[in-house]
């Protein structure tokens with residue numbers, strides 16, 4: 001999924017004009033993507049003259065840090081609101097369960113998408129790698 005690196009955006013509006021579904025707007029001269037409407041076509045990435053539209057993979061570390069930060073926040077809140085420091089450990093166990101569930105959802109989704117990819121290639125008569133992917 002695309003995201004805009006705010007400090008690199010010069011507010012030229014090219015991505016706003018080219019987005020096929022109108023999912024980008026300028027707020028205070030910075031492009032903002034409405035992810036609920038984005039269809040992941042990659043056009044904004046291709047047209048941006050400043051390389052300000054970035055890939056999800058560039059945010060992995062940031063997202064991991066955020067997950068750890070959120071976990072610590074919940075642990076502390078559990079201890080405070082439930083009045084027992086041992087609640088931290090219970091909370092941590094729940095968060096680990098939650099992220100394990102997320103991992104399983106992702107793994108199963110990837111299995112299904114891989115199958116979809118194979119079926120699509122078969123119906124289009126192309127090899128799975130024929131399609132030129134936008135970044």
Ligand code: SF4
Nearest residue numbers: 019038039041042044
């Ligand atoms: S990926 Fe496509 S739909 Fe999503 S914001 Fe960019 S141009 Fe619009």
Ligand code: SF4
Nearest residue numbers: 009010012013015048
């Ligand atoms: S094309 Fe790039 S620089 Fe121009 S508004 Fe969009 S993100 Fe910003």
